[in-house]
Amino acid sequence: MINTKDILETVNMIQDENLDIRTITMGISLLDCATGDNATTCRRIYDKISRKAEHLVRTGEEIEKQYGIPIIHKRVAVTPIAMIYASCGGDPVALARVLDKVAQDIGVNFIGGYSALVQKGFAAGDEALIRSIPEALATTDRLCSSVNIGSTKAGINMDAVALMGRIVRESAEKTADRGCIGPAKLVALCNAPDDNPFMAGAFHGAGESDCVINVGVSGPGVVRAAIHKLADADLTEVADTVKRTAFKITRMGQLVAREASRRLGVPFGIVDLSLAPTPAVGDSVAHILEEMGLERCGAHGTTACLALLNDAVKKGGVMASSHVGGLSGAFIPVTEDAGMIDAAACGALTIEKLEAMTAVCSVGLDMIVLPGDTPAETISGIIADEAAIGMINSKTTAVRVIPAIGKSVGEELNFGGLLGRGPVMRVNPASPAKLIARGGRIPAPMQSLKN
Secondary structure, three states, X not given: OOOHHHHHHHHHHHHHOOOOEEEEEEEEOOHHHOOOOHHHHHHXXXXXXXXXXXXXXXXXXXXXXXHOOOEEEEEEEEOOHHHHHHHHOOOHHHHHHHHHHHHHHHOOOOEEEEEEEOOOOOOOOHHHHHXXXXXXXXXOOOEEEEEEEEEOOOEEEHHHHHHHHHHHHHHHHHOHHHOOOHHHHEEEEEOOOOOOOOOOOOOOOOOOOOEEEEEEEOOHHHHHHHHHOOOOOOHHHHHHHHHXXXXXXXXXXXXXXXXXXXXXXXXXXXXXXXXXXXXXXXXXXXXXXXXXXXXXXXXXXXXXXXXXXXHHHHHHHOOOOOOEOOOOOEOOOOOOOHHHHHHHHOOOOOHHHHHHHOOOOOOOEEEEEEEOOOOHHHHHHHHHHHHHHHHXXXXXXXXXXXXXXXXXXXXXXXXXXXXXXXXXXXXXXXXXXXXXXXXXXXXXXXXXXXX
């Protein structure tokens, strides 16, 4: 039974510590929309998403009002569009535009799933869709795109890695007049989960139900406030405090997920219990790490602190929800985290240190601004390194980097809103071009043979 103390504690978390539901994401299968004709397929996609998600935004707003819980984003994720495009042909960008149109009409913030899964090679439609990504992102507003280029079972598709380096760069060039926003909505993944509610990597996996509700909870400010009260407690107590706090945060997410599922008549999928920061002061994962005792995020000891945080969040959250999934843990996007921005700007946090941190965080190199003249091969090298961490460690990793066309190290790129702002970070000038040009596939590690 919920007592008065629990209620007041939750109210304080919401009002003073930035506790919120970061997203309600409806996953929708489009497999039954595939036809042999592009125009007919587009029409079926629009009709199905409109029918399934027409009340999503309103339902989220009603739950927010009834319970007083902020629900920041309402989103849709669909079947990887490369699978649909393989059946209909034509111009893949037409599919991107219909997704963007329906997202606008139903009022969601983003729609994810302009995606391809090519970890073991290119199937019909995959390469054409990937090559269309720069144009698709340049001519839409709410569309997000992702490509899974590796997995622990399959290894790393280095031909796809080489292609993605060029695609990221081309996306930046095509949207240079809009702050290079294109690659901010594009992510290269390794071990992509089927039920991720967070953009830009969200898609609705082929093994999922026809339609589900997934919820992503957040609360870096709540965790930081809890650790702040511990003064000089040892790290065992810090971990226990994070676990208890994650339980409370996730319990709220479970409530919202169940209520949204009931009202929409759609099965409940998962709660993703990730600590997802924002540029707002007091909502930073970096500040949690500094509260543990670091002078600045990026100092030696940062990876150990992040490992403690990520593990404790999962241990505490998993007890509060009947189904936990997605990415779950702690995100470290640079431009979306006030503490990360400051640490990168002063030089305490480098791309190399961020790469080390990705071995123990939820995702990977996220929202990092690169110099505008960074070659495509270097971007491919960054993607390959990150995918290798994911492949060997059997975890999801991702790369979302933004070449800031016309800008150099020390300057800043500002997206505004949730995507935030970030300093242009130094990139190692040594070239991996010959490696990337080899192509082929990096073989899967021995743990891929587990059955």
